[in-house]
Every structure is written in structure tokens, then in C-alpha cells.
Amino acid sequence: MTPTVTVRGLRKRYGHTAVLDGLDIAFGAGVTGLLGPNGAGKTTLLRCLATTLAPDAGELRVLGLDPATASGRTGVRRRLGYLPQDPGFYPHFTVFETLDYVAILKEMTDRRERHREVTRVLAEVGLADRARTKVRKLSGGMRQRLALAQALLDEPDLLVLDEPTVGLDPEQRLRLRALVSRLGESRTVLLSTHQTEDVAALCERVVVMDGGRILFDGTPAGLAAVAAGRVSLGDHRPGPGALFWRTADGRYRTIGDTPADAVPAEPTVEDGYLLLVGRTQEAA
Ligand SMILES: Nc1ncnc2c1ncn2[C@@H]1O[C@H](COP(=O)(O)OP(=O)(O)OP(=O)(O)O)[C@@H](O)[C@H]1O
Numbered sequence: 001m002t003p004t005v006t007v008r009g010l011r012k013r014y015g016h017t018a019v020l021d022g023l024d025i026a027f028g029a030g031v032t033g034l035l036g037p038n039g040a041g042k043t044t045l046l047r048c049l050a051t052t053l054a055p056d057a058g059e060l061r062v063l064g065l066d067p068a069t070a071s072g073r074t075g076v077r078r079r080l081g082y083l084p085q086d087p088g089f090y091p092h093f094t095v096f097e098t099l100d101y102v103a104i105l106k107e108m109t110d111r112r113e114r115h116r117e118v119t120r121v122l123a124e125v126g127l128a129d130r131a132r133t134k135v136r137k138l139s140g141g142m143r144q145r146l147a148l149a150q151a152l153l154d155e156p157d158l159l160v161l162d163e164p165t166v167g168l169d170p171e172q173r174l175r176l177r178a179l180v181s182r183l184g185e186s187r188t189v190l191l192s193t194h195q196t197e198d199v200a201a202l203c204e205r206v207v208v209m210d211g212g213r214i215l216f217d218g219t220p221a222g223l224a225a226v227a228a229g230r231v232s233l234g235d236h237r238p239g240p241g242a243l244f245w246r247t248a249d250g251r252y253r254t255i256g257d258t259p260a261d262a263v264p265a266e267p268t269v270e271d272g273y274l275l276l277v278g279r280t281q282e283a284a
């Protein structure tokens, strides 16, 4: 892998809390998913890479540039598409105006070319028929698609997507998967999510973070394998202390120690994740 993003000794603290505590990682072309519980530091890491947050210490290299310098930040911003976790839009702008405005900020000066690009990204996210709708009149999922559309403007080399699938209906999630996997063929795509299915379907690499540290870095199959031999299905309710739920066919699926009468089940990415972040103990 030729890294397009390199992170060395990255530190960020808020008050006395270290959110990122000396993080080392590199990313190359392809789609990488970041998983981690609320507060794990995913947004903090992505914001440092997107140059909207200055780290306290550490070295970053993004697309061969150094975001610690003003010229490096400008250079990164020119080649970056960023979907923030909570994008703010002007409610009275229309969908088209919003994208046109971002495209102007992205230095697309030729009006006709810019409008063609706005029309292209609107079609990519399935919002072409909403071009004249005011942002305040959009549904939550449509607003999320608008946020994604602005990140796609001008075909960025690096896409940083903070929870891109939040609020999307199944059809739109599928559309997003197709779009992101196509982009990942030639570019670097980093996305954070809480949807382990997205990771299984979309990401060739998955990084699990918690407490500002990396707990796992590998393939989705490797993450599922963390739970190998620790997932089971049984007909009887497991005893207290086990993490289990009743499946649609009325059986009990247990993560952790296998109850006496249960049979092993195929582990999923979610099982591996849950075991890794130790939430099974907490839930018990
Ligand atoms: N501006 C801020 N001021 C103070 N603390 C902050 C600030 N931003 C984030 N934090 C803290 O930093 C930690 C990491 O937050 P971050 O947003 O990076 O987590 P996350 O992994 O993106 O979580 P989520 O899944 O909820 O989006 C949290 O404990 C959070 O409270």
C-alpha cells in the first residue's frame, strides 16, 4: 500500500481528557471504515485529517502535504471532500444554491462548468428532482444526501465521510455503497460508521477505535473472526450474565461463552466488534 494519509503520534486533548493519545496509522487507496463507540475519537481523528481541527502534537501527511502549515492546509482542502458529522447549511438556500456555494468555495470559477458539476453530484445522490427545494424543507435523509453531494464536488482525491449512512433509507444506503465503492477503486475513502453491515459490505479495511486507541486494524472477515467459536444458537434461554437475544425464529443467539445446549453459529463483523470493545461485559 502506498499511503496517501500518514498519522504519527497524533495527540489531541480537551481539558484533561486525552481524546487521541499518540495515534499511529496510515491509509491508502480504497475504502477504510472506522468503527468505535460514541466518544471513541473517530470524529476527532477525521477532523484533524480534514484540517478543521489542529492536533496538539504529532505529524500528519495528507496527500503529500503537511496540514500543520497554512499552504499545506490549503493544498489538502483543494483535494479533499469532507462530510462532517453535523454539517450546517443555510436553511433558506435551495439545494442547488447550497452546492453551487460550496463549489465556489472549492474555487470552481467557471460558472457553466460549476453548474454541470453541481448537476452531476445531485444525480449521484438522487436529489436531481429536489434542486429547487429549500434546504429547510428537506427530510433528514435528504439533507444527509445533500451533505454527501457537497463532499463529492470536484472529484476529490481524498474523501473523509463522518457517518455517511446516518438516516438513509435502505435504497439510498445501497446507492451510497455503490458510489463509495466505485470511488474507492482509485481514491482514498475514510468513513466512520456505527453500522457494522456497512463495513462488511463496503470496506476492504476496518479500524476499530476506542478511547483514542486502535483496537483492531484488518479486514472485515478478520474482525468477524475475533468472535470465532464464541457465538452460538440455542433453544433455551441462557443464564444470567450472558449477552444474548431472541432471534426472529425464536432461538437464542449468544455472544461469549457457549451455553451447554447451544450449537456454534457463524460470527459476524458485529459480533467481533462487540467482543473487542468489551461491551458484552458491560451489558451483562
Ligand atoms: N469540542 C469539544 N470539546 C470538548 N470535548 C470534546 C469536543 N469534541 C469532542 N470532545 C470529546 O472528545 C471525545 C471524542 O469525541 P469524538 O467526537 O471524536 O468521538 P466519536 O468517536 O466521533 O463519537 P460518536 O460515535 O459519538 O460520533 C468525547 O469524549 C467527546 O466528549
Ligand SMILES: [Mg+2]
Residues within 6 Å of the ligand: 042, 043, 044, 085, 162
Ligand atoms: Mg463522531
